Amino acid sequence: MANQAGGGNELLSAQKSSDSGLQIILHPLPILEISDFITRGYQRNFKGAVVGGLLGQQNGREITIEHSFSIKSVKKEGDGGVYELDDEWFRQRLDQMKLVHKSPQLDLVGWYALVPKSGPTVLHLPIHHQISAVNESAVLLGFHLEDMLSPTAGDPLPITIYESNMEAEGEDKEMKDSENPTNMVLRFRKLPYATETGEAEMIGMQFIREGGANASADDAQAETKHIAEQFEQKIAVTDGKGKRRAVMASGSASKNPVSPSKGKGKQKEEPSSSPPQAEPPNPDINLTRSESEYMAALQAKFNAIKMLKSRIALIITYLQRLPPAFTEGKQTTQEASDAARASGGQYTIPSNSILRHIQSLVTNIDLVTPAEQAALRKEMLQETNDVKLISLISDLLTSVTEVKEAGKKFSILDSSRQTRGQRGVGGYVGQMGDRSIDYEFTGTYNTTQLRGHPEFGATGSVSQEFGGASDALYNSD
Amino acid sequence: MELPLTDKLTSNHLDALYSYTHFSSNQPASHTGDHASKPWVQDPQYFKSVRISPVALLKMVMHARSGGSLEVMGMMQGFIDHSTFVITDAFRLPVEGTETRVNAQGEADEYLVQYLSGCREESRQENVVGWYHSHPGYGCWLSGIDVETQKLQQLQGPMVAIVVDPDRTVAAGKVDIGAFRTFPENYTGQGGAGGGGGDKSVPLGKMEDFGAHASKYYALEVEHFKSTLDNKLLDALWNKYWVGTLAGNPLLTNRDYASSQMKDLGGKVREVVGGSGRQGGGGRLGGPGVAMGGGVSSSKGRSQDLEKIVRDVGQVAVKERAGLMAVEVKEAIFGGLKERAKAGGCGCKQE
Numbered sequence: 001m002a003n004q005a006g007g008g009n010e011l012l013s014a015q016k017s018s019d020s021g022l023q024i025i026l027h028p029l030p031i032l033e034i035s036d037f038i039t040r041g042y043q044r045n046f047k048g049a050v051v052g053g054l055l056g057q058q059n060g061r062e063i064t065i066e067h068s069f070s071i072k073s074v075k076k077e078g079d080g081g082v083y084e085l086d087d088e089w090f091r092q093r094l095d096q097m098k099l100v101h102k103s104p105q106l107d108l109v110g111w112y113a114l115v116p117k118s119g120p121t122v123l124h125l126p127i128h129h130q131i132s133a134v135n136e137s138a139v140l141l142g143f144h145l146e147d148m149l150s151p152t153a154g155d156p157l158p159i160t161i162y163e164s165n166m167e168a169e170g171e172d173k174e175m176k177d178s179e180n181p182t183n184m185v186l187r188f189r190k191l192p193y194a195t196e197t198g199e200a201e202m203i204g205m206q207f208i209r210e211g212g213a214n215a216s217a218d219d220a221q222a223e224t225k226h227i228a229e230q231f232e233q234k235i236a237v238t239d240g241k242g243k244r245r246a247v248m249a250s251g252s253a254s255k256n257p258v259s260p261s262k263g264k265g266k267q268k269e270e271p272s273s274s275p276p277q278a279e280p281p282n283p284d285i286n287l288t289r290s291e292s293e294y295m296a297a298l299q300a301k302f303n304a305i306k307m308l309k310s311r312i313a314l315i316i317t318y319l320q321r322l323p324p325a326f327t328e329g330k331q332t333t334q335e336a337s338d339a340a341r342a343s344g345g346q347y348t349i350p351s352n353s354i355l356r357h358i359q360s361l362v363t364n365i366d367l368v369t370p371a372e373q374a375a376l377r378k379e380m381l382q383e384t385n386d387v388k389l390i391s392l393i394s395d396l397l398t399s400v401t402e403v404k405e406a407g408k409k410f411s412i413l414d415s416s417r418q419t420r421g422q423r424g425v426g427g428y429v430g431q432m433g434d435r436s437i438d439y440e441f442t443g444t445y446n447t448t449q450l451r452g453h454p455e456f457g458a459t460g461s462v463s464q465e466f467g468g469a470s471d472a473l474y475n476s477d
Numbered sequence: 478m479e480l481p482l483t484d485k486l487t488s489n490h491l492d493a494l495y496s497y498t499h500f501s502s503n504q505p506a507s508h509t510g511d512h513a514s515k516p517w518v519q520d521p522q523y524f525k526s527v528r529i530s531p532v533a534l535l536k537m538v539m540h541a542r543s544g545g546s547l548e549v550m551g552m553m554q555g556f557i558d559h560s561t562f563v564i565t566d567a568f569r570l571p572v573e574g575t576e577t578r579v580n581a582q583g584e585a586d587e588y589l590v591q592y593l594s595g596c597r598e599e600s601r602q603e604n605v606v607g608w609y610h611s612h613p614g615y616g617c618w619l620s621g622i623d624v625e626t627q628k629l630q631q632l633q634g635p636m637v638a639i640v641v642d643p644d645r646t647v648a649a650g651k652v653d654i655g656a657f658r659t660f661p662e663n664y665t666g667q668g669g670a671g672g673g674g675g676d677k678s679v680p681l682g683k684m685e686d687f688g689a690h691a692s693k694y695y696a697l698e699v700e701h702f703k704s705t706l707d708n709k710l711l712d713a714l715w716n717k718y719w720v721g722t723l724a725g726n727p728l729l730t731n732r733d734y735a736s737s738q739m740k741d742l743g744g745k746v747r748e749v750v751g752g753s754g755r756q757g758g759g760g761r762l763g764g765p766g767v768a769m770g771g772g773v774s775s776s777k778g779r780s781q782d783l784e785k786i787v788r789d790v791g792q793v794a795v796k797e798r799a800g801l802m803a804v805e806v807k808e809a810i811f812g813g814l815k816e817r818a819k820a821g822g823c824g825c826k827q828e
Contacts, residue, residue, distance in 0.1 A: 124478070205653075
């Protein structure tokens with residue numbers, strides 16, 4: 001019977017906030033839209049209420065929140081200056097939103113406002129009634145600015161989603177007699193929510209997230225700076241842990257993609273990217289564009305693996321620090337948790353549900369490895385082959401262009417030599433005398449037949465090109 | 478309900494683009510006053526870049542994606558900062574399949590007027606500074622219809638056209654977006670490199686439309702910006718996304734796109750090869766005494782095509798390699814966990 005009402009907020013329900021059955025799925029756009037509203041509000045001295053509508057889909061118990069829009073609000077004179085939505089404006093804007101959000105069709109599923117950490121206040125009630133008139137089960141997304149002002153560890157989102165219910169007042173009391181009908185009052189309850197991102201959203205978010213681009217007015221930097229800054233930011237993180245990235249040589253798929261937790265001793269370093277934090281000239285500027293993209297992908301993977309490792313470490317620490325009496329089975333969970341609390345942080349507090357989760361996690365590890373090992377290996381081989389084939393094609397084409405270039409230059413030289421040869425009868429040999437450069441064809445091209453040609457003489461660069469192009473072909477796998 | 482009085486959530490310097498008065502006083506009275514004296518009328522390539530807010534970007538990308546293979550369209554609001562368009566918000570228009578209609582605006586006009594008057598009422602002062610639409614799968618460039626539409630738009634004031642390709646965005650893992658402005662009639666400046674988005678080339682089927690109009694517009698540089706509050710929120714959101722990064726298999730999700738790209742490139746290679754076969758033969762035969770001029774110039778065009786193809790293939794190869802790396806990482810971490818657990822003897826107690 002844990003009491004969930006926080007800090008004496010009478011509007012928060014006295015009941016537990018679990019299992020109302022509604023599942024909320026939050027997409028990132030509304031969060032950014034609210035942030036945009038707030039920043040704009042501060043910069044333009046906005047004096048009204050920060051409120052808006054939430055659009056999403058409602059499929060049975062599942063509610064998605066995908067889009068949001070700001071709503072014009074008016075402050076009522078008297079009544080302590082309570083805000084209300086401008087009804088006509090709201091209806092028109094809602095119709096417009098529904099018109100353009102047709103596939104999939106989105107409807108009003110709730111509204112957002114600035115809410116103190118302790119929960120919604122009476123000030124939120126009028127608008128909530130207005131919204132509920134459109135959708136009975138509208139949720140309130142509360143944005144907690146206090147969290148942003150003094151962020152807690154772990155960077156949780158400063159958002160709580162509340163659903164509202166009509167509850168009988170004073171439910172904990174005994175049954176009332178029929179002369180005093182119970183009052184139904186509005187109560188808010190916290191709803192757990194999950195975030196979900198579609199592919200396009202994820203890519204958009206990464207695009208926004210990357211680079212140090214801020215909104216300062218004199219910021220007119222070219223794109224190359226973004227990539228460099230991105231690396232500065234991320235590689236600095238790497239160095240903070242004393243680990244370096246095992247950088248791949250470009251072109252070959254990684255042979256050592258294990259997470260850094262396993263490869264502590266064997267980090268390979270490419271000379272071009274061994275940056276201590278303080279170095280101002282960024283060595284990664286030398287990377288070509290495709291290499292930078294590859295690095296970015298690697299970096300993202302690295303960050304994800306790091307996160308995974310830290311989470312696992314957290315679980316392990318939790319297990320390790322359980323009170324020894326408990327692990328040996330000598331105490332019940334209740335006793336152990338009391339003792340652990342009393343020990344003031346030395347032991348972690350055992351909780352049956354957490355332990356059950358961990359147990360299921362461990363059992364589920366078995367599920368991760370698919371049963372059909374042979375088929376999996378074959379498919380992996382196929383995929384690898386496809387990728388290598390495409391790499392080979394790419395290298396081949398590059399070589400072909402280089403050969404083409406060389407061939408073009410050669411034919412220019414050749415023809416100009418022939419015209420010159422025709423003009424000056426005797427001077428030809430003289431002109432050629434000091435340019436009898438030995439050339440070697442290291443390739444297998446059909447140009448070898450030209451070797452024996454008496455008038456032939458090429459500049460060193462042409463032969464170099466042929467050599468380079470053929471080397472590239474030989475070196476690709 | 479109202480914004481609490483604090484200056485910790487925003488920085489006047491770093492979030493300057495979010496204020497409006499700072500800029501409207503700077504603007505050379507862009508939306509009022511004598512039209513012909515505006516600097517962008519004097520110089521058709523006056524505007525150089527575009528800066529997009531996170532909200533506008535996400536809305537455009539999601540709108541494009543939700544349209545599937547149909548083109549979608551919308552408008553953008555913002556203001557001008559010297560030679561940069563600053564786009565603060567975007568909104569959809571109830572129109573679809575704009576490519577086949579000459580005047581896509583006609584039906585959406587009423588919606589537009591109503592929407593904008595609503596914005597004024599909630600004190601959003603920004604003007605419309607452009608329009609966006611999507612080219613699902615065929616790259617960021619302006620078709621003939623788009624060029625006409627943009628020309629009309631530009632007559633009404635400083636406007637920019639933005640094109641988003643949702644398919645390439647998802648396949649490449651990077652937002653495929655381009656911003657363009659058209660030249661007035663009879664303008665002979667350089668430009669026209671605006672088409673094709675620089676990196677990705679245009680599919681064979683659309684080449685004609687692209688080529689016919691490529692010289693009528695030029696591309697602006699696209700940048701994004703974000704506020705300090707956005708930064709904090711994005712960090713908080715990232716904590717939830719790392720799972721997808723590890724668990725996803727990009728080779729699988731991009732299979733269709735990669736195959737279609739390769740097929741398209743194959744067709745282009747065939748074309749180029751067919752052409753240069755003739756070229757090479759002519760060059761050799763016409764050796765002594767024949768001016769190489771003609772041969773060189775058209776082979777130059779061929780080699781440019783070839784270079785583009787090589788670049789495209791290179792990019793596909795990079796994407797595929799990255800995808801393979803992702804799969805291998807998964808394999809290394811999660812593969813054989815059962816065996817490793819048994820062999821390592823973690824000694825977990827059964828609870």
